[in-house]
Amino acid sequence: MSQHTITVAGVAVDARHWIGGERVASTRTFPDVSPIDGSTIGEISRGTATEAAAAVAAAKAAFPAWAATSRAERARILHAIAGGVEKRIEELAIVETTDNGALLRSHRRGVMPRVAHNFRFFADWLLQLDHEDFDTRGHTNHVSWDPAGPCVLITPWNAPLMLATWKVAPALAAGNTVVLKPAEWSPLTASLLADIAAEAGLPAGVLNVVQGYGSEIGDALTSHPDVRRISFTGSVPTAKRIAESAAAHLTPLSLELGGKSPLLVFADGDLDLAVDLAVEQYDNAGQVCLAGTRLLVEEPVAEEFTRRFVERASALKQGDPRDEATDIGPNIHPRQLEKIDGFVQRALAAGARAVIGGHRKEDQYYAPTLLTDVAPDAEIVQEEVFGPVLTLQTFTDEEEAVRLANGTRFGLAATVVTGDPERAERVTARLVAGTVWVNCFFVRDLQAPFGGSRLSGVGREGGTWSFDFYCDVKNTVTAPKGWKDHG
Template identity: 45%
Template sequence: MSTDTLTQDHAEQVVLPPGKHYIDGQWSDGSGSERRDVVDPSTGRVVTTVPEGTVEDVDRAVAAARRAFDSGPWRTMSPRERGAVLQRAAALIMEHGEELARLESLDTGKPITFARMIDTNTTAEHFSYFAGLAGAIEGATRGIRGPGLAYTRREPLGVVAAITPFNFPMILSTSKIAPALAAGNTVVHKPAEDTPLTALRIAELLTEAGLPAGVLNVVTGHGAVAGDRLTRHPDVDRIAFTGSTKVGSAIAATAAANVTPVTMELGGKSANIVFDDADLDEAVQAAVSAFVFNTGQFCMGGTRLLVQRGVYEQVLAGVVGGATHVPVGDPLDEGTVVGPMAGERHLENVERFVALADGEGGRGRVVAGGQRIEKDGGFYMAPTVVADVAQDSRLVQEEIFGPVLTVQVFDTEEEAIALANGTPYGLAAGLHTKDVARAHRVAARLEAGLIWVNTYGILDVSLPFGGYKASGYGRENGPEALDEYLQTKSVYVAL
């Protein structure tokens, strides 16, 4: 896919050549005639089209991945040889970093500064980190009774189906693809239907890095067709999914029919707690960035702010002031902090939630934002703060996935913990306090897979994350992620 026009800004219409599937190391138009528009969310204009993947397209991709696993060289390479290919991939991603950042910004509406600093860098780090871990894949001898030798082998699973969402296309794709490849598996990737562009480019770069044909395949299209076939396919040996809890639950039920293991990183409704002894300036700054980052399209975003009563009004005023002055605008503008929502239906969904502040019997009041921003035909939502929200409000209990913050008051540590844990989700949480004992005590009791203390949203490829409760199971990042793509075989040799 040529991306020569990506040096343009939004003063000019960016148009890319039509996209294709990437199957068995080659571009493919697909078996069907239908194509899907890829829209620039900052303008609402179509920038290219990609194929609507069919059952036949998915079957070809899985067959290519199966051949590459059963007969190709990837699985039989030494872990260090595989690691060398992934290191070259990391270097190529950094070499093409500006191109990938602009492609990601064009596809998702992500501010270009974040696409460069966070998305592209993290994507490269995924490959370099798991390239290093690949060399550490090894079994162990075990002491047993009797005259025999026993040892374990750590082996790849086979064909991995990676199904990924629209909000962090590069990061949430490569957090699955990199460890799966490092372990010796092959992959069929179905990116989000709205944001497939970087997935296709990265597959091309991995081939350039030396990945054999068929080891990574990308099929674009709708989840109800391409995604559904992929999750039902009997030749898929693991499913790695990031998305909504509703869709994840359906995929898990489907996978159970084939006894296919799944990794699920699902929805979140993360609490961010401010105690009265916190550094309030730092807490307010963290609270604002926690809910506006990536236009609120962040499954671990701090979308529920819980503030101790003695500092409630002060913190609320600070958050309202901060939210009101966040720079919202063209994602290719270097000063933009909040870009558009990734699509019109996402914006409309956020608007429906905000309307509940007045429609649930006075449960909450909008104190900042609350409306879309008309700009260049794009899908912009003003950062929104809803104060004094009841715990049983849908605004608190359901994932909004936009730049909307609810603010609640609490009196005691016990109450804060109860409120924080009082939703179906458990992906992440934050807390702000100067009391070290309290920080450890509360962190231990919060039902979430990742806890931040006196900060929010800092991630590292070495630090595993994943959900409690309805936020899913399994872990991404860290050595724990590699374990998801390996299986253990025990061998007993009689002597």
């Protein structure tokens, strides 16, 4: 076994980069630490501008052949990658749980099957991607999607492989080559993806994986003149730096950023459903960009809602994410825990009341928290915490509900609970959000557009929207006359 191999629960993971179809080591490394117990999983190759340049060069060299590969062959290879994921679901699940602390049962049953589905969906969508020709004064318009070139994909730590493949799959399907930079707090499954893709027959250089700190490798990737698309999921400050870096070459960007989403509960709604949906916002220890962290409840039912919520939330089991009975695992990193607690302690000092939680637990666990008595302009209401922390505010009518819901700089998602379809239509029409759920939460279809408004992002991906981003969309106009006789 190589000195660069890390073993996680019996699964071998190569800690080196994957560039041009080969494993490449850096002269320096960084530690990958498990949030479950704080132990060091292993040392990961720490990329710099040198590895970034090599990865982009490999992607550029591989691009012409991959772009010229037929849709059918690209789709076949993507399906083969999906099959490789499905064969290794258990391995991928335990590695990712060890790496980022999310529930093992969720990885087994939902997240890793979704990874495979990402590849299968975009492979199938590619084969049906079409726009009907249309006529302009006797001239024929034909729309096509041309591969754009090498893509840099920068992905977060809260759902590492699922969110990476949400970008990788359509980029590859479109005929592009990829440089994937996973988050340094959870890099392991991206390395396994490189192995799976190679085994599936993906040509060398079409997918490259480089690891390291964004401050050391990120600018070299996002400012490179040969990069034709950048897709990033993460924080607003980082997105601003990426946008500045990409501006030199006007590289198109897709940005899915923070959220401070509202969950509106109207008095005419199903209160049990509302409580279920509210408690669900603690999923993944609150480390979900779409989470409805601002509970907005109509005054007549606020007291009863709170009572039922506390009863339900207090029954959640927090602990080792590898235990099937666990509902909430650890937060990913001591720095993230410090950030979460800082938000909560400042809110409490400003007069907020912790109905439940409001404090750290042992190791990297934060108690599920619900804060009330918070002002609309309070920091805890306005800024993304990214932990198991919810706030509760009340409203008296639709007008106030919408005003509170739209009262932040973000606009990623919103959830509405109401028993009145006309009210649902009125309210959702006024909400600023990329996705709105009515009497449900987290129902996602890959053919739907996904993205945020305001500071929650730029652009939309999903279905044809993904191909619109990852391709140069071309319109060819042909005159009805002018053809020479080739008979």
